[in-house]
Amino acid sequence: MNDIINLQGLTKDFGQKRGIFDVKLQIRQGEVFGLVGINGSGKSTIMRHLMGFLHPDKGRASIAGKDCWKSAAGIKRKVGYIPGEIAFPDVRSGLDFLRLQAEYMGVRSMTYANELIEQLNLDPTAKLKRMSKGMKQKTAIVNAFMCDSDILLLDEPTTGLDPLMQKSFTEIIRQEKKKGKTIFMSSHMFDEMESTCDRVAFLKDGHIVHVVDMKTILGNEQSKEYKIEFNNAEDYRAILARPFDFLRKQDEYNQVVIRVLDTDINKLFGVLSTTDVRFISHKPYTLEACFKEIYSKTETA
Amino acid sequence: MISKTLMKQTIKSNIALWIILTGIQAFMVFGVASAGTNLQQTALAYYNMLPGLISAIYVIITGNKLLAQQVDKGTMAYVLSTPVKRSKVTATQGLFFLGSLLLMFAVAAAAHCIAHYIGSGSITAADIGHVALLNLGLFCLNAAFSGICFLASAVFNLSKYAIAVGGGIVGAQILMSIMGMFGSSFRWMRSFTLVTLFDINSVLANSGDFIWKFIVLAAVGAVCYTIGSVAFAKRDLPL
Numbered sequence: 269m270n271d272i273i274n275l276q277g278l279t280k281d282f283g284q285k286r287g288i289f290d291v292k293l294q295i296r297q298g299e300v301f302g303l304v305g306i307n308g309s310g311k312s313t314i315m316r317h318l319m320g321f322l323h324p325d326k327g328r329a330s331i332a333g334k335d336c337w338k339s340a341a342g343i344k345r346k347v348g349y350i351p352g353e354i355a356f357p358d359v360r361s362g363l364d365f366l367r368l369q370a371e372y373m374g375v376r377s378m379t380y381a382n383e384l385i386e387q388l389n390l391d392p393t394a395k396l397k398r399m400s401k402g403m404k405q406k407t408a409i410v411n412a413f414m415c416d417s418d419i420l421l422l423d424e425p426t427t428g429l430d431p432l433m434q435k436s437f438t439e440i441i442r443q444e445k446k447k448g449k450t451i452f453m454s455s456h457m458f459d460e461m462e463s464t465c466d467r468v469a470f471l472k473d474g475h476i477v478h479v480v481d482m483k484t485i486l487g488n489e490q491s492k493e494y495k496i497e498f499n500n501a502e503d504y505r506a507i508l509a510r511p512f513d514f515l516r517k518q519d520e521y522n523q524v525v526i527r528v529l530d531t532d533i534n535k536l537f538g539v540l541s542t543t544d545v546r547f548i549s550h551k552p553y554t555l556e557a558c559f560k561e562i563y564s565k566t567e568t569a
Numbered sequence: 570m571i572s573k574t575l576m577k578q579t580i581k582s583n584i585a586l587w588i589i590l591t592g593i594q595a596f597m598v599f600g601v602a603s604a605g606t607n608l609q610q611t612a613l614a615y616y617n618m619l620p621g622l623i624s625a626i627y628v629i630i631t632g633n634k635l636l637a638q639q640v641d642k643g644t645m646a647y648v649l650s651t652p653v654k655r656s657k658v659t660a661t662q663g664l665f666f667l668g669s670l671l672l673m674f675a676v677a678a679a680a681h682c683i684a685h686y687i688g689s690g691s692i693t694a695a696d697i698g699h700v701a702l703l704n705l706g707l708f709c710l711n712a713a714f715s716g717i718c719f720l721a722s723a724v725f726n727l728s729k730y731a732i733a734v735g736g737g738i739v740g741a742q743i744l745m746s747i748m749g750m751f752g753s754s755f756r757w758m759r760s761f762t763l764v765t766l767f768d769i770n771s772v773l774a775n776s777g778d779f780i781w782k783f784i785v786l787a788a789v790g791a792v793c794y795t796i797g798s799v800a801f802a803k804r805d806l807p808l
Contacts, residue, residue: 358644
C-alpha cells in the first residue's frame with residue numbers, strides 16, 4: 269500500500285466526448301507525478317475529483333486510502349492545492365489572504381511561508397486586486413506549500429510565471445521532494461516536468477494514453493539517437509550499406525540519424541573509425557518528442 | 570458546526586450593505602413613528618410596504634454573495650481546499666444570513682420604540698409588545714425570503730441564475746402584495762404571496778391568527794435552508 273493517490277477507473281462524462289474516462293493511476297508516496305495534455309483534455313477535471321469538488325460517475329479517487337468525495341474535508345489536512353484558475357477571496361493583500369488560509373488550516377507559524385515568499389521574490393503586502401497574473405500565481409504557490417502538507421495537488425502551477433521564477437519553482441519542487449512529499453502536478457511545460465517529475469502521464473480526450481517513466485528518456489534511454497555527418501559522399505553511402513536503424517537520411521548533407529542500442533555502440537564506432545566524420549551529436553529523447561510521437565499515434569475511443 | 574474563520578470573513582464582506590440598509594430602515598421607521606400619531610396608525614402605514622422592500626434588497630444581494638457568487642468566481646475553492654466541510658460552509662453562511670436579519674429587525678424595533686417614546690412622550694408595554702411582534706413577523710417573512718435566495722444560491726453555479734431565480738421569486742412575491750392593495754380586481758394576488766402571512770391586522774387586534782402564519786413563514790425558511798444545504802453538499806462544484 270505505497271500508493272498514496274489512487275484513481276480507479278475514474279469516469280466523469282460531461283457529454284459530447286468531454287470529461288474523463290476510465291482513468292487509472294497509482295501514485296506512490298514521495299513521487300513527483302506529472303500530467304500533461306492539451307487544453308480541455310481533462311487535467312483539471314482529474315484534480316477536481318481529487319479535491320472532492322466533483323463526484324465521479326464511475327470509479328473512485330482516493331488519497332491515503334480515503335475516498336476523495338466522502339472524506340473531502342478530512343483529506344484537506346494533508347493536501348496543499350493550487351487551482352487551475354486563481355480567484356482570491358475578498359481580502360486586501362496577499363499577506364491577508366495567506367493569513368486567512370493559515371487560519372483555516374489551523375497553522376500558526378508563518379515561518380515557512382516567509383521563506384517561500386523570499387524564494388519567489390514576492391511582495392506579499394501588494395493589494396490582491398492590483399496583482400499581475402504572475403504575482404497571483406506566486407501567492408497561490410506560497411499558499412499551497414506553506415502548511416507543509418504531505419501531498420500537493422498542483423493544477424498548472426507555473427502559468428504566468430517568468431522563466432526565472434519557473435526555475436525557482438522547480439527548485440521548490442525539488443526541495444519538497446527531498447522532504448518526501450508526494451506531488452501531483454499538471455502542466456504544459458515539458459522542460460519543467462523533465463527536471464522535476466519521476467513519471468509523467470499523457471492525457472488525451474480524457475483518456476490516459478501513456479505513462480512515461482522519466483528514467484527511460486532524457487539520455488537515460490536504452491537506445492539513443494545520433495546525428496552523424498560525413499565529409500564525403502563515399503563514406504555516407506558506405507554507412508548506408510550497413511545494417512543500422514536509420515531514422516533519417518539527407519543526401520545533400522551526407523547526414524544520417526541512426527538509432528543504436530547502448531550495447532551496440534561499439535559496433536557503430538568500429539565502422540565510424542574507418543570513415544571521415546565531420547561531426548557526431550547525440551539527440552536526447554525529450555519528453556516533448558515522446559509526447560508528440562504518442563499523442564499523434566493514439567486514437568481514443 | 571460552524572467555521573469561525575469563515576464567519577469572520579463573511580461578516581467582513583457583507584457588513585457594509587447591512588449597515589447601510591439597517592440604517593435606512595431604522596431612519597425611516599424613526600421618521601414615521603416620531604410624528605406622534607398612535608401606534609396602530611403608524612404601524613399600518615409603515616409595516617405594510619416599506620420594510621419589506623428594503624430587507625428584500627439585502628436578502629437578494631447577500632443571498633447571492635453567500636454561495637453562488639463564490640462558486641461562480643471560484644473563490645470557494647480556497648475555502649474548500651481547507652478542512653472545512655461543505656455542510657459547515659452552508660451552516661455558517663445560513664447562520665450569518667438569519668442572524669444578520671434578526672439583528673436588522675431588532676434595530677428597527679428599537680428605533681420604532683424610541684421614536685414612539687419621543688413622539689408621544691410615553692410608551693406602553695402593549696405598544697412595545699406590538700412593535701416586537703411586528704418585527705418578529707418581518708423577520709419570519711425574511712427568513713422565508715432569505716431561505717428562497719439561499720436555496721437558489723446553493724443550487725446554481727452562476728450568479729446571474731441565482732439572482733434571477735431567487736431575486737425573481739422574492740421580487741414577484743412583494744410585487745403581488747403591493748398590487749393586491751390596488752383595488753379589488755387585484756385582490757386575488759394576495760392569496761399567492763407569502764407577504765400575506767405577515768398579518769399586521771391580526772397582531773394589532775391581538776388575535777392569535779398571526780401565530781400560525783408566522784410559523785408557516787418560518788417553516789418555509791427552514792425547509793429552503795435545509796434543501797439548499799443538502800443540495801450544496803451533494804452537487805458538483807465547478808471550482
